[in-house]
Amino acid sequence: MRRLEFWFDFASTYSYVAAMRIDDLCRDAGVALKWVPFLLGPIFQLQGWNDSPFNLNERRGAYMWRDLERLAAKYRLRWRRPTVFPRASTLAARVAASVADEVWCGDFVRAVYVANFGDDLDISDEQVVAGLLDGFGRDGSSIVKRSLEPERRGLLRANTERGIELGIFGAPNCVVGRELFWGEEALEDAIAWSQKEG
Amino acid sequence: MRRLEFWFDFASTYSYVAAMRIDDLCRDAGVALKWVPFLLGPIFQLQGWNDSPFNLNERRGAYMWRDLERLAAKYRLRWRRPTVFPRASTLAARVAASVADEVWCGDFVRAVYVANFGDDLDISDEQVVAGLLDGFGRDGSSIVKRSLEPERRGLLRANTERGIELGIFGAPNCVVGRELFWGEEALEDAIAWSQKEG
Numbered sequence: 001m002r003r004l005e006f007w008f009d010f011a012s013t014y015s016y017v018a019a020m021r022i023d024d025l026c027r028d029a030g031v032a033l034k035w036v037p038f039l040l041g042p043i044f045q046l047q048g049w050n051d052s053p054f055n056l057n058e059r060r061g062a063y064m065w066r067d068l069e070r071l072a073a074k075y076r077l078r079w080r081r082p083t084v085f086p087r088a089s090t091l092a093a094r095v096a097a098s099v100a101d102e103v104w105c106g107d108f109v110r111a112v113y114v115a116n117f118g119d120d121l122d123i124s125d126e127q128v129v130a131g132l133l134d135g136f137g138r139d140g141s142s143i144v145k146r147s148l149e150p151e152r153r154g155l156l157r158a159n160t161e162r163g164i165e166l167g168i169f170g171a172p173n174c175v176v177g178r179e180l181f182w183g184e185e186a187l188e189d190a191i192a193w194s195q196k197e198g
Numbered sequence: 199m200r201r202l203e204f205w206f207d208f209a210s211t212y213s214y215v216a217a218m219r220i221d222d223l224c225r226d227a228g229v230a231l232k233w234v235p236f237l238l239g240p241i242f243q244l245q246g247w248n249d250s251p252f253n254l255n256e257r258r259g260a261y262m263w264r265d266l267e268r269l270a271a272k273y274r275l276r277w278r279r280p281t282v283f284p285r286a287s288t289l290a291a292r293v294a295a296s297v298a299d300e301v302w303c304g305d306f307v308r309a310v311y312v313a314n315f316g317d318d319l320d321i322s323d324e325q326v327v328a329g330l331l332d333g334f335g336r337d338g339s340s341i342v343k344r345s346l347e348p349e350r351r352g353l354l355r356a357n358t359e360r361g362i363e364l365g366i367f368g369a370p371n372c373v374v375g376r377e378l379f380w381g382e383e384a385l386e387d388a389i390a391w392s393q394k395e396g
Contacts, residue, residue: 047255057245059367063380074387169257182261185383189272 002031002194007163007173008109009040010093010123011052011086013064014184015172016113017071022174022187023106029191035105037096038159039089040171047169052086068117071184078118087116088124090156091144095129097155098147107136200229200392205361205371206307207238208291208321209250209284211262212382213370214311215269220372220385221304227389233303235294236357237287238369245367250284266315269382276316285314286322288354289342293327295353296345305334 006022008015026033044053054061065081072079092112099105111132115121121128130140146152163173167180174181174190181190204220206213224231242251252259263279270277290310297303309330313319319326328338344350361371365378372379372388379388 047257057367059245059365062365063367063378066378067380070387070391167257167260169255169261180261180264182265183383185381189268193268 002029003034003176004031004190004194005034005036005175007036007038007159007168007171007175009038009171010089010096010112010116012040012171013054013068013085013117014071016117017068017075017077018172018184018187019109019113020077021075023110025187025191029195031191031194033106035096035100035109036159036163036175037093037100037109037156038163038168038171039093039156040086042160043164043168043170046164053170055085078114080118080120082116082120084122087122090124091126091148092123092129094153094156095133095144095147097159098152099143100155104136104138108133108138111135200227201232201374202229202388202392203232203234203373205234205236205357205366205369205373207236207369208287208294208310208314210238210369211252211266211283211315212269214315215266215273215275216370216382216385217307217311218275219273221308223385223389227393229389229392231304233294233298233307234357234361234373235291235298235307235354236361236366236369237291237354238284240358241362241366241368244362251368253283276312278316278318280314280318282320285320288322289324289346290321290327292351292354293331293342293345295357296350297341298353302334302336306331306336309333 004026006019008019023033044050049056054064069079096105096109096112099108112123112129115128115132116123123129126144130144133140133143166175166178170182172184174187176190176194179193181193202224204217206217221231242248247254252262267277269275294303294307294310297306310321310327313326313330314321321327324342328342331338331341364373364376368380370382372385374388374392377391379391
């Protein structure tokens with residue numbers, strides 16, 4: 001089956017918009033979706049940045065916040081500019097990496113994004129993350145606990161290291177084979193590519 | 199009538215793709231198009247860059263060149279990676295600023311872009327630029343000469359200064375009113391906005 005990897009960081013604003021759309025797009029196109037959480041931090045460091053480029057570059061940042069308002073309206077997504085940006089995303093990403101093969105992984109990903117960018121909640125808090133899992137009928141605290149066990153902690157780092165090898169420099173991304181598509185606007189091109197190559 | 203400004207730098211790869219598409223998109227949508235050449239150099243300097251970010255950031259640059267191959271194939275545009283990047287675009291931009299109100303301005307803009315990114319020609323050369331104008335029945339050398347006269351030289355700088363005020367940080371851009379849309383992928387959103395506001 002055609003297959004597409006969706007690479008995201010929970011701190012990334014454009015990944016929010018893309019994460020809310022990608023599941024439906026893949027389903028409509030008959031493409032199997034794999035959720036791949038990773039951390040932008042080490043990848044930004046490779047580029048000499050110790051913060052989000054949207055914070056480091058005021059002009060770029062001002063545009064992004066306005067663009068997100070427009071995109072949220074376009075796709076009817078809940079939107080509240082978070083009071084902390086970027087939010088520490090490691091905990092939620094560890095959980096996502098741990099449950100990436102569960103059929104409900106997409107529900108969790110979307111819940112975290114809405115918490116961060118729709119409700120301004122602290123997604124670095126274990127109780128917040130556990131509560132999101134509880135919210136769709138999972139045992140949140142035990143899932144979070146399991147995600148932080150030593151043998152699972154390496155999953156997220158392995159994703160990030162593979163992302164570095166793939167040439168990733170930002171988020172979100174779709175990866176089809178070794179072909180990289182960066183940006184919220186590239187989802188449709190990535191899906192078209194997966195169908196061409198499939 | 200609904201109106202959209204297309205802001206471009208002839209050195210910009212993504213502006214090439216957008217410039218080849220924007221005229222048809224506007225015509226189909228009933229939106230009046232205004233060509234606005236400007237220089238990225240002073241705007242990059244505001245962000246602390248003395249070169250294209252695609253040269254300064256190797257990972258970002260590698261992605262851009264691959265992306266351009268794909269976009270050129272998608273839109274059936276001639277494409278040859280230029281041997282000089284970014285090419286000095288001031289001369290061609292001065293000419294474009296000087297002829298921005300001519301009905302054939304779009305023909306000139308597209309000819310310059312194809313010269314730079316399809317044919318790897320030196321668009322900073324007066325004879326090359328004059329030849330492009332000659333190619334669609336204009337008197338190239340006199341148009342180039344007039345564009346460089348003192349009273350016309352300020353047009354390009356005025357555009358760039360207005361771009362700084364508008365918050366521009368890259369290219370291409372569409373501007374509708376004071377609303378800024380950055381990037382090759384944002385053309386359709388900009389047109390939709392101009393229709394909503396029109």
